[in-house]
Amino acid sequence: MVKSDFVDALSDPTRALLEFYDASGDIDAFPAKVAAHFANIFASKDAFSEIPTIHTVDPRENDRRLVSFRAMIQDTSPSPEMYLAKRSGGRCGGWGLADDAASDDAASDDDLDYADLRENTVMWAVGVPGESDWVSSEIDATDAPRSTPLPESHPFKFPVPGAPHLGVQVKVYDTSRADLLKSTDLVTLVGILTMEIMTSESESPNAIAVPTLHVLFSRPIPPTVVPRVFPYSSSTITFERLRDQLISWIADEGLAGDKEAAEWILLNIIAKVQSRTPPLLPLSLTLSKFPPPPASASPTPRLSAVLAHLLPIVVTLPLSLDVLNNSSFSPESKNEDLHSGRLQLPRGSVCVVTEGGVTEGGVFDRGLRNLRALQEVMSSQSLEYIFPFSRFAFETDIAFLILSEGRKSTFFQTNANVQLRPNKAGELYGEVKEPSPETLAMFRDLVGGAKIGNVTIGESVAEYIQEDFVAERKTAATPAEAVTSDDLIHRMMVTRLLTLSLHETEVTTDIWERTKAMEAARRARLT
Structure with a gap:
C-alpha cells in the first residue's frame, strides 16, 4: 500500500x-x-x-x-x-x-x-x-x-x-x-x-x-463479532479457576446465587448450530420458577444485563398479550417492503424470552402464529419470511433462554428445564455489579472462544458411552425409568457443550460422567 x-x-x-x-x-x-x-x-x-x-x-x-x-x-x-x-x-x-x-x-x-x-x-x-x-x-x-x-x-x-x-x-x-x-x-x-x-x-x-x-x-463479521480463539490459554490464571469465577459471577449477579443453574446458562449461551444433517442444534433452555419483578423494580431481569456484559448480541423478548397479539415475530413483506420481525436476528444471537408479562386474557390468531414461529426457530433453527403469495424459510442460529414463573414454560418445549433455586433474596432484578475490566475481558474470551470451538469424540470414548447407555437401560427398575435414544441424544448435546465450556477439544469419559451427574441433579430439582 x-x-x-x-x-x-x-x-x-x-x-x-x-x-x-x-x-x-x-x-x-x-x-x-x-x-x-x-x-x-x-x-x-x-x-x-x-x-x-x-x-x-x-x-x-x-x-x-x-x-x-x-x-x-x-x-x-x-x-x-x-x-x-x-x-x-x-x-x-x-x-x-x-x-x-x-x-x-x-x-x-x-x-x-x-x-x-x-x-x-x-x-x-x-x-x-x-x-x-x-x-x-x-x-x-x-x-x-x-x-x-x-x-x-x-x-x-x-x-x-x-x-x-x-x-x-x-x-x-x-x-x-x-x-x-x-x-x-x-x-x-x-x-x-x-x-x-x-x-x-x-x-x-x-x-x-x-x-x-x-x-x-x-x-x-464472525458470529462472536469480536474475534475469539479456541482453546483458551492464559499466563495469569488457570482455566479451571477462571471458569469457576465466571459461573460464580453469573450466579451471584443474575441468579441470586444458584451456581448449578449458572452452569446450565453457560452451556446455553455457547450453543450454536453444529450441523444441519444430522441436526445438531443449539440447546434451548427453560429456567423455571423464575419470580416476576417486584412492582418497584425494572421488568428486565438482571440476568439479561449479565449476559450483555459477556456476549456481543443479546436480545430480551418480554412476552405479554400485547406483544403476542399486536407485533410480528416473522418478517413480512408489505407493499413490496420487508417489515422486520422480532426473530429476524443475526447468527450467534442469544434471545432471553420472559413469560412473566403474560397475564389473563386471550391469545388471538397473530399471537398463536407468533408462538408457533418462536417454537419453530427453537426446534429447527429456521424462520419463515412471509410474502404476499408465498413463504420462505431461512436458516437461523439463535440460542434461546426461556424464563418461566411456573414449573415449566407455559408455551414452549425446550431441550432442558432447570428449576431455579436462589439462595439469596431479592437479587434477580436491579443493578449488576461488574467484575474488574481485566476479569470481564477474560470471561468474554472464555465464552466467545467456546462458541466457535469444535470437539471430537474418539473411538474408545464413543464405545464407552455406548456400553454405558446399554448398561443403564438394563439396570432400569421399570420400563418407564429406562433411558431412551432421545435421552442419549440429549446427553450427547450436553456433553459436547460441557466439553466446549471446558475449552477441551475432545470428549473424555470424565466429561461424560460429569454430564450424567449434571442431568441427574437437574432432574432431581424438578421432582
Whole structure:
C-alpha cells in the first residue's frame, strides 16, 4: 500500500475513486477492482481503524465521507438500480456519481450510450440488533463523538421495536459479492455516505432522503463479532479457576446465587448450530420458577444485563398479550417492503424470552402464529419470511433462554428445564455489579472462544458411552425409568457443550460422567 493512497482514500474517497478509475479503464471489471483496491489500502488493523464509523458522521452536513458501518443485512428484496457506469467524457459513474450526469454539458438523452448502463444491488441494512454496549468500544478505535442521530425513517425494518438504531440504504456495485450477502448476515460495510431518496420510493411524491452507503468493499463479521480463539490459554490464571469465577459471577449477579443453574446458562449461551444433517442444534433452555419483578423494580431481569456484559448480541423478548397479539415475530413483506420481525436476528444471537408479562386474557390468531414461529426457530433453527403469495424459510442460529414463573414454560418445549433455586433474596432484578475490566475481558474470551470451538469424540470414548447407555437401560427398575435414544441424544448435546465450556477439544469419559451427574441433579430439582 502506498501511503498517499491511504491518505487520499481517507480524506477524499470520491477523488481517490476517480483517480483509480482513470488508471483502470474497463467498466465491466471496475467494481471488482474497486473492492480489491480499497480493501488492500485498509487491509491492516491500524489502517482500518482510521476509518470513521457511520455513527460519527452526519451525511446532512458532511456529504460523501468515507465511513464504516457494522451492520446486519435486513432486506435484500429491493429491485436492482440502473446507473451510468461511464459518464460524458469517459468519466467514472456509479457510487453516487452518475446522479449528476444530467448536469454534464454534453449529457442528454441523445448522448446517452445505453451500453454504459449497469446494475447495482440495493439492500437495507441496520445496526446490529441487540449489540452490547462494550462491543463498539472494543472494536471501534476512533475517539470521535457520535453525531446527532438521524430521524429513523423506516423503524419497521428493525427487529427490536422502540430501540434506537440506524437504518441505511446500501448500494453494492460488485454484484458478485452482493450475491453472497443474505438476510441477517453480519458485515462491516465501507463506503461513501450520502443522503438519497430510496430507490424503491423514487416515484413517490412523499419520498424522503435516507442515509445511503455506496459500498467500496466489505468484511464479514464472525458470529462472536469480536474475534475469539479456541482453546483458551492464559499466563495469569488457570482455566479451571477462571471458569469457576465466571459461573460464580453469573450466579451471584443474575441468579441470586444458584451456581448449578449458572452452569446450565453457560452451556446455553455457547450453543450454536453444529450441523444441519444430522441436526445438531443449539440447546434451548427453560429456567423455571423464575419470580416476576417486584412492582418497584425494572421488568428486565438482571440476568439479561449479565449476559450483555459477556456476549456481543443479546436480545430480551418480554412476552405479554400485547406483544403476542399486536407485533410480528416473522418478517413480512408489505407493499413490496420487508417489515422486520422480532426473530429476524443475526447468527450467534442469544434471545432471553420472559413469560412473566403474560397475564389473563386471550391469545388471538397473530399471537398463536407468533408462538408457533418462536417454537419453530427453537426446534429447527429456521424462520419463515412471509410474502404476499408465498413463504420462505431461512436458516437461523439463535440460542434461546426461556424464563418461566411456573414449573415449566407455559408455551414452549425446550431441550432442558432447570428449576431455579436462589439462595439469596431479592437479587434477580436491579443493578449488576461488574467484575474488574481485566476479569470481564477474560470471561468474554472464555465464552466467545467456546462458541466457535469444535470437539471430537474418539473411538474408545464413543464405545464407552455406548456400553454405558446399554448398561443403564438394563439396570432400569421399570420400563418407564429406562433411558431412551432421545435421552442419549440429549446427553450427547450436553456433553459436547460441557466439553466446549471446558475449552477441551475432545470428549473424555470424565466429561461424560460429569454430564450424567449434571442431568441427574437437574432432574432431581424438578421432582
